Amino acid sequence: MAISTNIWIWIAALLTLAIYSFLYKDNPFYKFAEYLLVGISIGYGISVYWHNTIITKVFNPLVYDKNFLVLIPLILGLLMFSRFFKNVAYLSRIPIAFVVGAGTGLSVPSSFEFLFKQIYATMPLKLDVGSLIIVVGVISTLVYFFFSLEHKGFVGKVSKVGITFIMVAFGAAFGYTIMARVSLFIGRIQFLLSDWLGIIK
């Protein structure tokens, strides 16, 4: 195999190298790649929004399905533009209040479902040392999150056990991820050596 003659591959390869140059230090090549990525991705995002939101979720329902319910978010969205005018800028609080209300309201039942699931999963469905350790771990971790008691004496000791469990869990998650991240890097190197330079197959 030989070095690529495809201009698009060259662009991708040079941009890849420009990003890696950040590992040495901040430099003009990285800056170029960074600003370009931000600029292009926002341009891309606008197009996706136009297609997925304005056309699919506003225009089509309104014009073809005569679904006038869409007018509500449309008006809420337009109220956001009140920020461009100082004397009516306060109107933009209405859509903000709406989305915050929706977010918090939706989270209440979903938090409950999650709560139930976690308690259910902790219940020892089979009796072994593992389930005992899980019960101890869950309870001591919960004690660590106790806010209205000072963490000293017995509570302090249990919460120490809790933080030990937490650190083991963090270490496990850390170790679990390392290889996945290394393989991402290997993927990029493969692109450079094979698709671009054609050194390896």
Added chain:
Amino acid sequence: MLKKTLLLIFLVFSVFLFSQENDSLIFLENQNPFLDFKLTGNDIPNDGGGGIQINWCFPDSLGNWFLTVLRRDDSNNLMVVATDLLVSSMQVRDVSSEEEPSRVKDNTNYYYTGILSQNMINEQFLNKLISNGSEYLKNGTYIFGNDTFYITGETEAIVSKSSWFNLSRIPVLVSLIIIAFVFLYYLNLAKSGKDLYIRKINGLDAVEEAVGRSTEMGKPIMYILGIGYVTDIPTIAGLTILGRVAKKVADYETRILVPSYDPVVMTTAQEVVKEAFTEAGRPDLYNKNDIMYITQDQFGYAAGVDGMMMREKPGAVFLQGLFFAESLILAETGHSIGAIQISGTTETAQLPFFVAACDYTLIGEEMMAASVYLQKEPMMLGSIAAEDLLKVFIMFLIIIGFVLSVLGYGFKIEVLKSVFDWLINLLQV
């Protein structure tokens, strides 16, 4: 010659007849060896309508057979519900979906019929059956070509209904009411002036120091809200912490930079910072352009924030909100410029990286409680005390569950076994 021609015509005709014969349906009414095989159906309970479930039991001998389910309404419109289901799957659901919103209409009678076959159903046969109309869909046996199909009897009329209350969520409703009372009790307690305590949270005592040190060095503060939306609770929690931090920033008369991923988060952050600066009596210091939008692309955002960190060199970096893979890219860059970093998220997969790369990390609930800690108002402290009481309740529940399981299953005490099973059942929402 004539004989030959006649013979030929006869031959062609017979081949034609034979092929017709092969293609035609032979129907043997009421002759069905599987009379016991019946479909039953019911409305799917606790849903918003538009859903019927069809069940069947089967003898072992039919385990590898196929079942095709058809449905008829009162105006005799036929529809194929599903083809070639494995008989051993024992049920199928006929439901409206996004693509077919009015597939199953509520309050309409539907009658279901099944076609049993040893091989997959023949398309031609199915089309023929449907075009013949519903009167051919009677209990009996069809022979089509080399295949034999057995038609089951029709179910009674099944009607899909929309429920006004989801009965399976009663445990959630009950606990919601209990929890609401616990919260209201503590909020009242707080109102009546009872002192409520909150334990020390390490990272939050460092906020003052971080903002102060940045100011001394003449550097701005950077506050990163991650890549969540305003509908995500961690992002909302991050915004409430931003309010408290921004107030300190205004007190110290320094700058706060908030690069954002979502435009709604950006506008909300602008409101939060403006309000904090006004409360601190320094609305003049508020600069809308310091709370800017970057991009809605995860790694584009990471690249943009990284670059901003390298160039603005903030003295303190706050990472509070919803973070995914970009967490470590941001935290390591923040570390490399020597900023004090206070992070917090609810994403357990990202917390290890924050713990390794930041000076202080707020873990899960600590982050949600941070805004209360930073502004110890009685009502807010009341809500934290309520959360703690619920923790005690959960711990008891887990311990009771464990004891019941040990006594019930370990020591075989039947009563406790069934109590444990009942508890487990209750928790399955």
Added chain:
Amino acid sequence: MLKGKGIPIFITFLVGMIMIVSFFIPHKPFGDIEKISLNWYSIIAGFTMLLGVDSLIGMHFRKVKRKDENWFFSLVLIFGFVATVVVGIIETVRFGTAFDDKSYFTYIYNYFIVPLQTTMFSLLAFFIASAAYRAFRARNFDATLLLITAIIVMLGRVPLGEQISPYLPKFTEWIMQVPQMAAKRGIGLGISLGALGVSIRIILGIERSYLS
């Protein structure tokens, strides 16, 4: 009256309560409310996006005009933005949709955005190493515990671990299934209680810092 916080706080309360109540009512229109509200969020966000673009492009436009430090790169950003949008429009006219396989818009995505994104992502291979090194140097109990567990789990998941000891992969599995799971559930319970706390504080209007 509109200028005060009263109306927005009432809207938050009302919308929040509707969301909670609708969880228990499958009947239309309550049953679809979660889907509808997420749909509405994306519509509102779609419009707000213009505020975002105004914020970002405005900032870089000013930088170019003032010839600030790095103004050239700001120009690159603006160029990238404008070029992508223009190509998007042209290709929409040409193919009916900008997302056609043969459109230059798709090329921009495949040969600019994707390599930049994946390379940024792959930087983590280096950052994860430097973070681990820092934990190694921290020399306190928590950091050491974290690091030791990380090393065990990492080795337990690669062929080398199996060669060191056949028990290593099994031990890794046990760490993931027992202590890791226990802490994860404990943290999860805390998070759901914390989320309830945040939601209730906001719906009841006790926390109102998000409104100015």
